[in-house]
Amino acid sequence: MDYDAIVVGTGFGATVAVSRLAERGKRILVLERGTWWTTPETLGDPPDPPPPDLPSWAAQNGHPVQYWPRPDHLDGLLDLFASIRHEGNREGLYVYSMFDEVNVLSANGVGGGSLIYSTATMQPEAAVLEQIGLDLGDSEFAAAREWTEANRGLLNKIVTKIPLPASRNPDDLGDESFLYLDRSRALRDAAAAVRAKRGLGEDEARWAPLELAIGEYHESGAGNEESRAAHTFCERQGRCMLGCLVQATHSLDRTLFRGYLVDPRKGVTLWPLAEVRHVRAVESGYEVSFLDYRSDGAEKTVTAPQVFLGAGTLGTNEILLRSREQGLPLSDQLGQRFSNNGNFAGFCVGTARPVQPTRGPMNTSHVDFHIDGRQLIIEDCAIPAMGAGVAGVVVRLLDDWGKRELFKGLMRMAWTAKSVPDLSPFLPLIPDPTDPRDDRTEMEMVADVFFFNGMGQDEANGRFSLVDDELDLKWETPVGRQPVFGQIEGLLRDFSEAMASSEPGAGYVPMPLWHGLEEGKLSVTHPLGGCRIAANSAEGVVDAHGRVYDGAQPAGATDVHPGLFVVDASVIPGAVVAHPTLTITAQALKTMAGALA
């Protein structure tokens, strides 16, 4: 066998696997489809000694490095589009998977979703976990939190324009509410109005700051040492999903690089641009086949007695579906029970007071609703400055029937003719940030646009399959008609009513895919399931410790493929109605404890 263990992917579950395997002194190979992404900025006053230098290390090891887009205007947006992964751009950071009823955004790079996520870290409610049959309790979540803070950095609540001294409680600033970021305060105030309108009690619709995996400066107290050691902290630049230029987000690429890869004694080898195709059982272990894009996409194989799949929900479903086609017997449940965690989004355009969505972390606060026995969450979300010009125009444009139809017609004609669309009818609306006469800042372009994110309990009944070797995702009945999305949209309408000015046209505007450019299509950032945990192979794909059921046994058996594990979001058996990474971490720690027992 070439290694003691192979880990596929470098996201949340995979990094937990690497850390636990390395602690046991195993020889580990990590195969990651993407490459390294880092900040082009350097610190004016770096700590002494400075942290190890990624670009130099990567150059010595033959790893390509890419840099986050910098500009805050149209050039930045063009850079961002150039970062989308496709066949001609294997290194692209953003994977935008378009299925019939949903589009899913995920990451491709060392660090997985941590490179582009909003950093919100949340423990789901026990009742929700019980409903989906996920056996994780307070002690597992405490362990996940401890792992997160020890391996990545402290969690912080960042809802204010300036860092607060550790003595202040960001949940309640008393009469200094002006310190809040404007959108955090707007969500809090609108929540009170929605509560009153719906006759809900305080406990049924509670506003609170989110805990974020971001370094914050504290004048004193816990966390102070962290910013002093790193010489950096959150500067409220509102672009966490586009790469934090000041390196304040606690992304997993740094955990892997500084914690394991720079020190060869830790026994961890990472190959970037290595796309795993399938896994095959061989004597005493597994053979993993992958395409090596550092070597013209040549197909290669590598073996180990233990394999940990952490390629994310889409990646792991695809690898296992292909592995089954290649002869690895797996449960018939493979690919079933996909959940989008009830992800839903929308806008309020024309807020009565400025909400300045370009400032502050992506999500800063949330309102936790309990309505008719169901949990629903509504959050504020940033609009990064580089997208402000386009977002400011598109949300207004698509809410006007005439302009919307003209826009769609032009896009259709351009698509048929394979030409660039003539958007001149809209040009007066499109601010040109390169024209000094158009002197609005990016922040002003969207100052009155509030971007909402929502989560809830969907029915977790999407189904993955392989069609012509490509992953497909379908539902028996249209997923957009599931009641949860109507419930969240109802709340967004109420929030918008509470926030909007009395100007004509001010109010709720749906996401363009939900209504406008398409109808009833969902945008998903929390894909879960397909390899769900269950008590036996008739009900799921892995057991409670992430061990993969052996499909060669009769359905309902509990025999597993020894040494084959899934450690990522694909095992989560339904919506958790919380940002999922703490749950993924907790489950991965549980899986690793079993694997290394």
Ligand SMILES: Cc1cc2nc3c(=O)[nH]c(=O)nc-3n(C[C@H](O)[C@H](O)[C@H](O)COP(=O)(O)OP(=O)(O)OC[C@H]3O[C@@H](n4cnc5c(N)ncnc54)[C@H](O)[C@@H]3O)c2cc1C
């Ligand atoms: C915009 C956005 C915001 C989000 N915000 C939050 C948030 O605030 N809080 C939160 O908890 N969650 C958030 N999420 C969700 C979170 O990012 C995911 O739930 C999480 O990353 C999933 O972790 P994972 O371990 O399943 O795998 P991932 O983090 O998805 O990592 C999978 C890795 O595997 C690699 N890979 C895939 N296929 C292959 C292959 N065939 N071979 C080799 N490597 C492969 C990928 O390149 C990637 O590096 C957000 C997601 C997005 C897109």
Ligand code: SF4
């Ligand atoms: S808000 Fe800006 S500075 Fe703060 S973590 Fe996000 S990207 Fe970094």
